[in-house]
Amino acid sequence: MKSFLKSPMLWVLYARRWAVFLGLVLAGFLSVRAEGFATRFEELKRSLPKSELYRMLYAMPKGGDLHHHAGGCWRMEDLYSVATNRSIVGTNRFYTRIRAGSCNTDTNEWTRFATISAFQWSAMDECRRSEYAALDSLSPAQAREWMNSLRLDAPGEGRDEFFERIWPRLGAVGRDANIAAEMMVRTLQRYGAEGVRYIEAQTIPDLYVAADGSMLNPEEGQRILQRRLSQPDARASGVTLRLQFVVLRFTPNAVQRVEQAYDWVSRHRDTWVGINMAGREDNDKGHPRRFLEVYRKMRRQHSGIGLSIHAGEVDEPNAHMRDTLMLGATRLGHGNNVLTDDDLVLHLRHGVAFVEINLVSNLLLEYVGDYSQHHFAEMLRLGVPCGLSTDDSGMWDSGMTDEYLTAVSEFNLTWDELVRCGRNSLQWSFLEEPAKARLLAEYDRDIRAFEQRFGGDDVPSKLQAVKPVAYGFARRRWGIAY
Ligand SMILES: [Zn+2]
Incomplete structure (x- = not known):
């Protein structure tokens, strides 16, 4: 024993064995508990009224919102008070x-x-x-x-x-940099309160107009945004923000805009992580193949810039999703017509791309008449990486919890599936390392804490301690108001 204690090599071996053993015990314990909570979740789904289920899902950690249009996610009550607040808008x-x-x-x-x-x-x-x-x-x-x-x-x-x-209609209020910066912070606070920890917002840097009507230098707009986001109340939201440069796909200069987007993102990598293309896909000027050459050209010059593109936000079967993969996208926004392309489904099952699911959006914009027509459950249960996102929550009058409750009530999602959606939404984000690893570790930790909280006794009083905020969509669809 004495010689053993003196041998550092044996110490290392011995400690390693114990670590492996303890790890196995812990993993076993956690999986038993997670399994226990999965059963509890099924009971809660069956027994809780919608308003209480909403309350519980509001408290659930939710990972990231990867499909998020900056102005579209502003809460309009906040926007009115911000746009009429002279201490924010200055002389405008x-x-x-x-x-x-x-x-x-x-x-x-x-x-x-x-x-x-x-x-x-x-x-x-x-x-x-x-x-x-x-x-x-x-x-x-x-x-x-x-x-x-x-x-x-x-x-x-x-x-x-x-x-x-x-x-x-949003017009000039959407082009004021001070309003945009303030609304970004209010959005982080709103999403943070319902357990979102990461937002990848789609916007453009050369959007802002000064009070005298002149275009604001994009660098100045960026400074206004950064200054506001670095203040304590923004940090206290607990939400990490990164931005995507969004190109309006059907405009005459869209190809040139893709080049500008690469240039901007490559020079502002601390905040800007990716490029998106949006705009009505039923306008055929924006079809994906139009952009094949420019993305190839950009890849010869730039590395490590994420590409997430709207694809399949249409009614008819077409090749937009597979063509969008050809452009190099690793994330597809919506993917509503995915099930009309057999080969594509087979490809996606190999995990080549993540599908950003927007349940509330797809219903309100009538891409599905009802959720029996939606591809989400089929994708998720075939093993295609997907996650839930809000698209334009301010314009839907909803929040991330509405996406979760829709997923649970329309597709009978299990606990494991909900957690997988949240984890995927961090895993497939364009957030740089080591920040991504940190958010993933925090997500796992928070999910365990949530399971412990609602896996124990006295769920009703724990639910009463949650103070959810529900908006017009929840009221209109489920009669939920607190
Ligand atoms: Zn979108």
């Missing part, structure tokens, strides 16, 4: 159209609540000016209408309302 002021047609110009009713900056308003003639009201002078009822005009919350509103009206 906004006017919104409260009446259309009185001057015999631009009589489209939908342009009601299109919002412009003071410099645009000042350049109008008196009649047109009278159709607008200062955003901060709206009555509470008008302010409510303004917010509602920016979300899909009424029967009959669908794809055209979203693409052709809501985004243009």
